[in-house]
Amino acid sequence: MPAPPIHVDADFDPEQAVVEGVGRLMEFWGFRRHLGRLWTVLYLSPEPLASTDIGDRLQLSPSAVSLTIGELMQWGAVKKTKVPGDRRDFYTAETSIWRLVTRVVRQRELALVRDTAELLERASGALAEARRTGRLGAAEARFMERRIGRLRLLSSVGEKLLGAFVSGMPLDPNEVRAVGGREDAEDARGAHDGA
Amino acid sequence: MPAPPIHVDADFDPEQAVVEGVGRLMEFWGFRRHLGRLWTVLYLSPEPLASTDIGDRLQLSPSAVSLTIGELMQWGAVKKTKVPGDRRDFYTAETSIWRLVTRVVRQRELALVRDTAELLERASGALAEARRTGRLGAAEARFMERRIGRLRLLSSVGEKLLGAFVSGMPLDPNEVRAVGGREDAEDARGAHDGA
DNA sequence: CAGAACGTTCAAAGGTTTTTGAAACCTCAG
DNA sequence: CTGAGGTTTCAAAAACCTTTGAACGTTCTG
Numbered sequence: 001m002p003a004p005p006i007h008v009d010a011d012f013d014p015e016q017a018v019v020e021g022v023g024r025l026m027e028f029w030g031f032r033r034h035l036g037r038l039w040t041v042l043y044l045s046p047e048p049l050a051s052t053d054i055g056d057r058l059q060l061s062p063s064a065v066s067l068t069i070g071e072l073m074q075w076g077a078v079k080k081t082k083v084p085g086d087r088r089d090f091y092t093a094e095t096s097i098w099r100l101v102t103r104v105v106r107q108r109e110l111a112l113v114r115d116t117a118e119l120l121e122r123a124s125g126a127l128a129e130a131r132r133t134g135r136l137g138a139a140e141a142r143f144m145e146r147r148i149g150r151l152r153l154l155s156s157v158g159e160k161l162l163g164a165f166v167s168g169m170p171l172d173p174n175e176v177r178a179v180g181g182r183e184d185a186e187d188a189r190g191a192h193d194g195a
Numbered sequence: 196m197p198a199p200p201i202h203v204d205a206d207f208d209p210e211q212a213v214v215e216g217v218g219r220l221m222e223f224w225g226f227r228r229h230l231g232r233l234w235t236v237l238y239l240s241p242e243p244l245a246s247t248d249i250g251d252r253l254q255l256s257p258s259a260v261s262l263t264i265g266e267l268m269q270w271g272a273v274k275k276t277k278v279p280g281d282r283r284d285f286y287t288a289e290t291s292i293w294r295l296v297t298r299v300v301r302q303r304e305l306a307l308v309r310d311t312a313e314l315l316e317r318a319s320g321a322l323a324e325a326r327r328t329g330r331l332g333a334a335e336a337r338f339m340e341r342r343i344g345r346l347r348l349l350s351s352v353g354e355k356l357l358g359a360f361v362s363g364m365p366l367d368p369n370e371v372r373a374v375g376g377r378e379d380a381e382d383a384r385g386a387h388d389g390a
Numbered sequence: 391c392a393g394a395a396c397g398t399t400c401a402a403a404g405g406t407t408t409t410t411g412a413a414a415c416c417t418c419a420g
Numbered sequence: 421c422t423g424a425g426g427t428t429t430c431a432a433a434a435a436c437c438t439t440t441g442a443a444c445g446t447t448c449t450g
Contacts, residue, residue: 032437060439088397400440410430
């Protein structure tokens with residue numbers, strides 16, 4: 001084998017490493033890996049890059065680059081810029097990560113929590129109705145109602161937390177903790193205030 | 196068509212709806228959908244259920260049920276219980292959602308953030324080294340170093356936030372906001388304190 | 391205005407993850 | 421000890437998502 005590295009890792013490319021690391025991170029957060037990779041390449045580049053550059057560095061086909069850039073632009077994570085002498089499109093990264101994160105949370109997580117809250121509300125209503133009209137055993141229905149009520153409480157607190165987060169207010173997870181705890185000791189308090 | 200519903204949705208099964216809703220939620224959070232579905236069925240059931248019951252309600256094959264239950268038990272989301280007269284295994288849901296969430300955050304998100312922080316640290320070091328030994332243009336290297344430094348800052352703050360969250364302490368997102376903001380106005384402050 | 395370079399779209403190929411059915415494995419009653 | 425019922429494992433199949441190359445638009449240049 002060729003001369004072994006003495007002290008510093010050879011073949012450890014910092015840029016490459018960061019690109020892949022952020023890629024993994026984004027993948028974990030529910031995005032395609034390439035979104036994170038592409039954004040990172042731009043974030044680490046002092047100059048705007050053309051899609052060919054990006055494709056080269058990330059080993060992506062032109063179509064993949066185009067698709068990924070499109071998605072990133074929808075999230076506002078990448079901006080298109082013109083470079084005077086060049087006919088091609090150049091791109092730069094949005095550098096305010098806070099802005100990116102809050103936008104995603106607003107558009108994606110918050111919408112999801114809201115949908116879920118709505119669904120739980122409907123379920124709660126339908127269940128009460130079903131109990132009144134006599135379908136469904138009373139005991140099981142009451143149990144379910146309580147459990148669903150607990151989920152509703154949780155989702156409303158979650159919604160509040162997310163809302164506070166995106167507007168930069170302090171959060172107190174103990175609120176969730178109280179709601180998300182075991183429910184054995186639950187007293188028969190009635191319905192709660194809606195979402 | 197048969198008599199249209201007058202006021203209440205027929206064919207809206209509350210249990211079914213909640214099961215699917217939580218399933219979606221879990222899927223979004225990086226788990227397989229069935230994990231959320233199965234947990235919910237147990238959560239909404241007053242009695243422990245056997246795997247056959249579960250398979251029936253969720254339309255899952257026995258092997259799928261077994262696999263899913265195994266995974267849920269690893270997360271502590273489901274417990275196995277014995278029922279006197281019955282030879283089969285019965286299962287119940289962990290009802291403390293707070294406990295579930297914090298465990299997942301601890302084991303999964305926190306580990307991820309730590310790994311990323313470590314990687315960024317390595318990259319930072321390698322980059323400084325590369326710059327000293329003269330590989331890599333000085334200008335570009337300095338730029339990257341600054342940007343990576345910013346990412347490191349962010350990840351260390353994120354780690355702190357997650358840590359605070361799982362131990363139920365109040366959080367202040369403004370800390371992230373400050374670090375995650377645009378970096379244009381950045382002054383040439385030196386390196387920061389490590390992770 | 392024609393040609394060339396670049397960007398985008400989309401159906402199909404490719405890869406990966408999820409689901410399944412069959413077989414192995416346990417446990418307990420008889 | 422044997423057999424029935426229940427559970428787990430695992431390789432193969434199915435479903436799913438991603439990536440690609442070719443065709444189509446668009447925009448600028450000569």
